[in-house]
Amino acid sequence: MCYHMSSKDGRPAPATEFKASPAVVPITDVPPGARVRHFDELSDRTQHALATAAPSGRLDIDPATTRLSRGDVVVFTEYVRIQ
Amino acid sequence: MREIAIHINPEYKPRVMSQSYVIVGDGIAGASAAETLREEEPDADITIITDEGEPLYNRILIKEFAKGKLPAAPISIHEESWYDDRDIDLVLNTLVTNIDPEGHTVTAHDGTEYEYDKLLLAIGGTPTQLPVENSDAEGIHHFWTFQDARDIKEHIEQADNSVVIGAGLLGIDLAAITAAQDVEGKYLMRGKAWWRYALSQDGAEIIHNALRERNVEPVFDSGVDHFEMDDDGVVTAAIDPNGDRYPADFVGIAIGLNFNTEIVEGTDIECDTGIHVDEYMRTNHDDIFAAGDITEFHDVILGERAQNGAWGSAKEQGTIAAKNMVDYGSEEFRWVSSYSITHFDFPFLSFGHPTLGDDSVEAKYSDTEWRRLAIKDGKIVGGVLIGDLSPQTKYKKLMREQVDVSGQLDTLVKQDFQLEDLEGAAAEQ
Ligand SMILES: Cc1cc2nc3c(=O)[nH]c(=O)nc-3n(C[C@H](O)[C@H](O)[C@H](O)COP(=O)(O)OP(=O)(O)OC[C@H]3O[C@@H](n4cnc5c(N)ncnc54)[C@H](O)[C@@H]3O)c2cc1C
Secondary structure (H helix, E strand, O other): OOOOOOHHHOOOOOHHHOOOOOEEEEEOOOOOOOOEEEHHHOOHHHHHHHHOOOOOOEOOOOOOOOOOOOOOEEEOOOEEEEO | OOOOOOOOOOOOOOOOOOOEEEEEOOOHHHHHHHHHHHHHOOOOEEEEEOOOOOOOEOHHHHHHHHOOOOOOHHHEOOOHHHHHHOOEEEEOOOOEEEEEOOOOEEEEOOOOEEEOOEEEEOOOEEEOOOOOEOOOOEOEEOOOOHHHHHHHHHHHOOOOEEEEEOOOHHHHHHHHHHHHOOOEEEEEOOOOOOOOOOOOHHHHHHHHHHHHHOOEEEEOOOOOOEEEEOOOOEEEEEEOOOOOEEEOOEEEEOOOEEEOOHHHHOOOOOEOOOEEEOOOOEOOOOOEEEOHHHEEEEEOOOOEEEOOOOHHHHHHHHHHHHHHHHOOOOOOOOOOOEEEEOOOOOOEEEEEOOOOOOEEEEEEEEOOEEEEEEEEOOEEEEEEEEOOOOOHHHHHHHHHOOOEOOOOHHHHOOOOOOHHHOOOHHHHO
C-alpha cells in the first residue's frame, strides 16, 4: 500500500473537501498511513500560509486551491497535521 | 493488361508510430517527467532506468528517517505498481554506462541496449569524497540515498561521538541527525561561519547557537587533514589541519556533489559541471534532454547559465523537459528555487542564488531573525530568510519579475516590508 500518492491519484481525499480554511496542529508521532510532506514540497502560497499561521493554527489559504489534504503531515520547524 | 483501381481516402492520415522515450534516473526529475510524458502521450513507450534498487522515494525526507523521527513507509513515493498502472517500464538496479546519440541508444552495465526516439538524462549527482588519508574507513558516511540514510541511522543509534564535515545545506542535515540522536558532536568548518558564501557572521551565528543548544559544537578554521582508524579499519578520530584531534566513531561528510556527467563525457553532448541545456531543457542534441540537479540550464531570470540543487526545481524541470520532448518550445523553465531547513525551532529558507551577486543587503531583527538579499545589476538574485519567512513571496516576485531595486535596498529589509514601500518603477510591478 502506498501512503504517499499525490491527490491526483485519488487518495487521500482532495483538499476541496475542506469546508473552512484548514488548520494545523503540532504532533509528535506520525499516524500510520498519513501522507507526509516536507515544507519544500509545498507551493509558495501554502508555504506562506503555514509560515504565518494564526496562533489558532488556522491557515490563511483558499481551501479549494491548496493541494494539502486533511490528515496530511507537514515537516516544518515541527511536525504539523492538517485538520 | 488488367487495370487496378486505387481509391485514395482523402481523410487518410499516415499512422504516426508511437514515440519511444527513455529516461535515465528515477529521482524526482525523472519520475515527474515520466508522469507528464504519460499524460501528454498516452500511447508512447516509456522506459525509466535507475541504478537504485527502489523506485522513487522522498529524498528530502530521508534525513527525518535517519533522525529517528519518521518511519520508512511515508518516504516511499511510488511503488512498482505505480509504473505498471501507467504502462511505464521501470528498470531497477541498472546503471547506464554509454550513450550513442547518433544511433539513438543507451547501453547498460550488463550490455543491454535501449533504443530511444527521445532521451532524458535525470541523473543527479554523487557526494564528493574527501581526498584525505583513511577517508574510506568504516564509519565514515556520505548522504544521498535512502540506503545511505538506513546505514546512517543504524550506525548513529550506537555511536558515542561524532564529527561532521561540510558547512552547507547537506552538512547541517548530518549535524541535525547527530543532535536528534543525542550523540555529542563536533562540526568542523573552514572559515568562521556556516555557509559563509550565503550568510554573514550575524546570520550564521543564529545557526551556530542553535547547533550548540543541541550539543553540536561548531569548530571554525578547521576541516580534516586525515582520519585515524583502528586495526579493523574503523574510524576513531578526525585530525584537522591544525593538528587538533576529534575522537569520533561516527563521521558524516557533505562537502559537495559531483554531477554524474561520466556517461556524456565520451559524447559531444555539451557539459561542464553539469549538462548544458536551454530553457526548454534540451541539450545541443535535438533528441536529448536533461532535467534536475544535473542540468546547467539557461536561467531566463538570471540571464545566464545556472544550476539548482533543490527538490521543487528538479520536479519542475522534469515536467518542463517532458512537455518539450513532446512539443519543443511549448514551455520554458522560469523558476525561483527555494530550500529550507526545518531542524530548529525557527524557520530558515534560502531562495534563488544567494551565493551570487555583486552587492547585498542584510538586517538582523532579533536573536533568531535575520535576512539577507543578494543583488546583481540592481536586481534580487537570491536571499536567505531566518526566523520570519513571510516576505518570501514578495522577494520571489521581485526576483521573478526582474524588478530594479537599486537605491532601495534598505527599504527591502525593513522588517514589515511591503511591495508598496518601493518607489518609482519598482513600485509599479
Ligand atoms: C539528504 C538530502 C537532503 C536534502 N534536502 C533537501 C531539502 O530540504 N530541500 C530541497 O529542496 N532539496 C533537498 N535536497 C536536494 C534534493 O533532494 C535534490 O535537489 C533532488 O532530489 C534532485 O533530484 P534529481 O531527480 O535531479 O536527482 P536525484 O534525486 O539525484 O536522482 C538521480 C537518479 O539517477 C540515478 N542515476 C544516476 N546516474 C545513473 C546512471 N548512469 N544510470 C542509472 N541511474 C542513474 C541516481 O542513482 C538517482 O537515483 C536534499 C538532498 C539530500 C541528499
